[in-house]
Amino acid sequence: MGQVLVVTSGKGGVGKTTSAAALGAALAESGQNVVIIDFDVGLRNLDLVMGAERRVVFDLINVIQGQAKLPQALIRDKRQERLYLLPASQTRDKDALTERGVARVIDDLRATFDWVICDSPAGIERGAILAMQHADIAAIVTNPEISSVRDSDRIIGLLDAKTEKAKKGQQVVKHLLVARYDESRASSGDMLQIEDIVEILSIPLLGIIPESEQVLRASNLGSPITICNPESAPGRAYFSAAKRLNGEVIPITIPRERNRLFGRLLGGRAA
Amino acid sequence: MASNCTRFRLVGRSYVLFVLMPEPPLAVWLGELDVWARRSHGFFDRRPVLLDLSKLPLSKPELAALIADLKARNIPVVAVEGVDSQLLDFTLPPLIHGGRPGGESDADTVAGPAETQDRPCEPTSLLLDKPVRSGQSIVFTNGDVTVLGSISSGAEVIAGGSIHIYGTLRGRALAGVSGNADARIFCAKFDAELVAIDGLYATANDTTSYLCGRPVQAWRDQDSLQMREIVSSARRRV
Numbered sequence: 001m002g003q004v005l006v007v008t009s010g011k012g013g014v015g016k017t018t019s020a021a022a023l024g025a026a027l028a029e030s031g032q033n034v035v036i037i038d039f040d041v042g043l044r045n046l047d048l049v050m051g052a053e054r055r056v057v058f059d060l061i062n063v064i065q066g067q068a069k070l071p072q073a074l075i076r077d078k079r080q081e082r083l084y085l086l087p088a089s090q091t092r093d094k095d096a097l098t099e100r101g102v103a104r105v106i107d108d109l110r111a112t113f114d115w116v117i118c119d120s121p122a123g124i125e126r127g128a129i130l131a132m133q134h135a136d137i138a139a140i141v142t143n144p145e146i147s148s149v150r151d152s153d154r155i156i157g158l159l160d161a162k163t164e165k166a167k168k169g170q171q172v173v174k175h176l177l178v179a180r181y182d183e184s185r186a187s188s189g190d191m192l193q194i195e196d197i198v199e200i201l202s203i204p205l206l207g208i209i210p211e212s213e214q215v216l217r218a219s220n221l222g223s224p225i226t227i228c229n230p231e232s233a234p235g236r237a238y239f240s241a242a243k244r245l246n247g248e249v250i251p252i253t254i255p256r257e258r259n260r261l262f263g264r265l266l267g268g269r270a271a
Numbered sequence: 272m273a274s275n276c277t278r279f280r281l282v283g284r285s286y287v288l289f290v291l292m293p294e295p296p297l298a299v300w301l302g303e304l305d306v307w308a309r310r311s312h313g314f315f316d317r318r319p320v321l322l323d324l325s326k327l328p329l330s331k332p333e334l335a336a337l338i339a340d341l342k343a344r345n346i347p348v349v350a351v352e353g354v355d356s357q358l359l360d361f362t363l364p365p366l367i368h369g370g371r372p373g374g375e376s377d378a379d380t381v382a383g384p385a386e387t388q389d390r391p392c393e394p395t396s397l398l399l400d401k402p403v404r405s406g407q408s409i410v411f412t413n414g415d416v417t418v419l420g421s422i423s424s425g426a427e428v429i430a431g432g433s434i435h436i437y438g439t440l441r442g443r444a445l446a447g448v449s450g451n452a453d454a455r456i457f458c459a460k461f462d463a464e465l466v467a468i469d470g471l472y473a474t475a476n477d478t479t480s481y482l483c484g485r486p487v488q489a490w491r492d493q494d495s496l497q498m499r500e501i502v503s504s505a506r507r508r509v
Contacts, residue, residue, distance in 0.1 A: 124406075146424075150405050153423045157404030200441070202402050202420060 002033075002113045004106060005245070006135035006172075008159075010151030012122030014143045015179035018215055018225070019238070020119035021049045023139065025224035026242035028083040032114035035074065035084040037105070039131035040121035041097060044088035050077065051222025052085050061089040064101030070108055079227050084113070094127040106134045124158060132163050137173045137245065139206055143180045144191040149200055152176075156201065175206035177241060182211045183254055207241030208254045209234050233257045284470030285448045287412055287431075288349070288370070289315075292323040293337070300327075301340065308344065315346045321367065325353030334358060395432075402438065403428060412449050424464060430454070440487075445472070452491050457501065461487035471496045 007020040017040075024036040037060060038046035047053045052075045058068035063086075070086075077083040086109075089096065109116045120131035132138065138159050142152045159172045166172070178197060185191045198205055209215075214232040218225040225235045226242075233255040240250055293300045308315070322338070329337065338348050350367040351359060359366050395414035402420030403409055409416065412431040421438030428434055428442075431449035436458035447454030447469035456466050461482050465474050468491040478498060486501040 150424050153405040154425065157407050157426075160401070160404070199439075200421070200423065 002110045002116055003136045004110060004116045004118065004134050005137045005139060006118040006120055006132045006159075007139045007141060007177075008118075008120035008128060008132055008155055009122065009141040009148070010124060010128075010155040011143075011148045014141050014148050015209070015215075016122070016141050017045045017049050017119050018219060019139065019141050019177055019179060019209070020117050021046060021224040022226045022234070022238040023242050023245070024115070024117050025077075025080055025083055026226040026239045027115050027117075027245065028077075028080045029226065029230075029239075030242065030246065031082070032246075033082045033084075033112070034115045034117065035086060035109050035113045036117040036119055037086040037109070037131075038088035038119050039097070039127050040119065041088045041092055041094045041127060042090065043121065044090050046085060046119050047075075047087045048222060049219050050085050050224060052077070052087070053222070056087045059087045059089040060105065061092050061096045063105055064096070064098060070105065077227075079223065094121070094125070094130075097127065097130050099130065099133070102130050102133065124154060128155075129158065129162055132159055132172070134164055135159070135172050136165070137175065139175050139177045139241075139245075140201070140203065141177045141179050142197060142201070144178060144182075144186060144194070144197060146192065149192065149197055153201055156203065174203045175245075176201055176203050177206045177209065179209040180211045181208050181254065183256075205252050206244055207237050208252060209237045209241075210254055210256070212257070231258070282470065283472060285445070285467075286319070286470075287449050288319055288321045290321045290323050290352075290370075291341075291346070291348075292325070293327045295327055297327065297337070305344070315344075318347075319349040320346050321350050321352055321370070322348045322364070323352045329354070329358075331358050335363060338363065397430075399428075403442065405442070421460075433457070440466075443467075446489075447491070454491075456489040457487075459486050461485055461498075466496070466498070468496060473498070 007016050009016050020036050024034045028034040036046060038044050041061065047056055055075050058073035062068040063070050063073050073086055075085045075087065106116060118131040118135065121127040140152045140155060142148050156174060159174060160166055163172050176198065178194060182191060186193050194208060210233045212232060212234045214229050215225055215234050218228050221228055225232060226238045229235050230239065236255040243250055341348055348364050350364050352367050352370065354366065356366050393413055397411040397416045399409065399416065399418045403418060403422045403426040405423045405425035407426045410429045415432035415435065416428050416430040417435045418428060419437050422428055422436060422440050422442040422444060424441040426442035427445065429445045429448055432451060433454045434444045434446045434456045439460040440458035440463045443465040444456045444463060445467040446456050450469060452469040454468055456468065462484065463475060465472055466489050468489060471491055473496050482498060482500060487498055488501050489496060489498045
């Protein structure tokens with residue numbers, strides 16, 4: 001039986017889809033079978049971030065409504081053979097997702113994959129609730145600024161109240177993934193410090209992803225950063241986060257870009 | 272801050288109202304009310320009651336008659352809910368809306384005392400061993416609330432008695448809402464959006480920034496809300 005991981009945040013634009021793709025690819029690199037489901041019906045992005053937008057024939061809604069079989073809708077990544085994508089529909093809205101349909105799809109996927117990653121839409125409405133419904137583990141993506149932290153807090157409350165686990169009196173295992181972290185701005189006080197975020201949200205840290213132009217480059221290339229640039233600082237941060245998801249205990253560090261000694265000497269850190 | 276007695280002031284205040292919700296047929300419902308009132312003699316004495324008519328559509332004369340019927344039973348109706356505003360004039364109690372159920376609260380509330388009847392012994396305190404997250408509202412009008420974690424920004428705890436917070440108070444804490452002016456609020460670290468005791472409140476803007484991040488207690492002294500850092504005896508001795 002595979003594990004269901006929801007990547008969620010409440011707030012939009014914090015890096016949910018990027019993180020879902022990067023973590024999925026990193027877990028697949030470690031030899032596990034991974035499928036990522038895009039729950040953002042009507043505003044799908046995961047297909048673009050994974051470079052599969054020209055290969056979508058059937059989607060999650062087609063499977064739920066019985067117009068396609070699950071294997072027909074799954075898209076296998078061209079670079080990483082253990083990584084699959086189940087795209088959302090771009091032409092429908094979130095009402096097309098039914099609770100029973102989602103439950104059936106997740107049960108089927110859980111039986112064949114080691115990891116089922118649900119890429120949640122922003123907000124706290126139906127789509128986000130359905131994405132978290134069956135989760136065993138949650139990665140809450142937060143940026144180091146107060147509105148993102150408060151929205152994450154709200155989402156944690158919902159994970160404790162509205163998921164299947166919560167209804168059974170159990171708990172979803174919750175992890176904090178801080179994305180777009182800029183060390184120099186945090187130390188100058190422009191951004192929240194990691195300790196403050198952890199103190200406010202009081203859940204364990206899964207990783208700190210440094211802000212980097214490499215992430216934007218990777219999405220424009222249509223490739224998860226852990227595939228196209230695994231040695232970059234964010235790439236290494238996602239690999240460590242994936243290891244922690246697999247239960248490895250490794251100390252949390254903030255990876256820095258390599259080969260940038262000159263930049264640092266010339267005042268890059270003071271910027 | 273010296274307060275001038277002659278100054279006009281508007282003060283917000285929360286009360287717990289009992290709600291009567293008559294159901295058709297009205298005669299049967301009134302009969303049941305009488306049976307119940309006979310068993311709990313004097314229950315409605317000096318207790319304001321709200322009349323919720325969402326289950327019983329009435330015309331204006333019928334409504335006036337019902338209110339007179341209740342008055343004859345010594346049940347004072349202070350407000351009406353769930354009717355068309357045009358139905359009410361100055362001779363009838365005012366229309367009210369936006370009430371929140373006492374003893375239970377909205378959907379994603381973690382805990383709260385729902386049952387108030389048929390319990391041999393009602394709990395008089397509520398312990399929350401998890402943080403109160405943004406968007407959650409904990410309502411406990413029976414007594415004190417103790418929070419082991421923090422109350423997040425955008426979360427609220429509403430208690431009939433005092434509120435004790437062992438973490439950081441970042442959201443709202445409203446103590447003594449059932450009319451208990453002796454209720455207090457204690458927190459290990461103060462960073463509140465709003466604190467209130469028995470309807471008297473202060474927002475973050477009103478409180479001195481000196482208190483921020485410190486252990487604080489808030490209490491009510493006559494008509495003013497007081498806040499002070501809690502200095503532990505251990506520290507005082509040093």
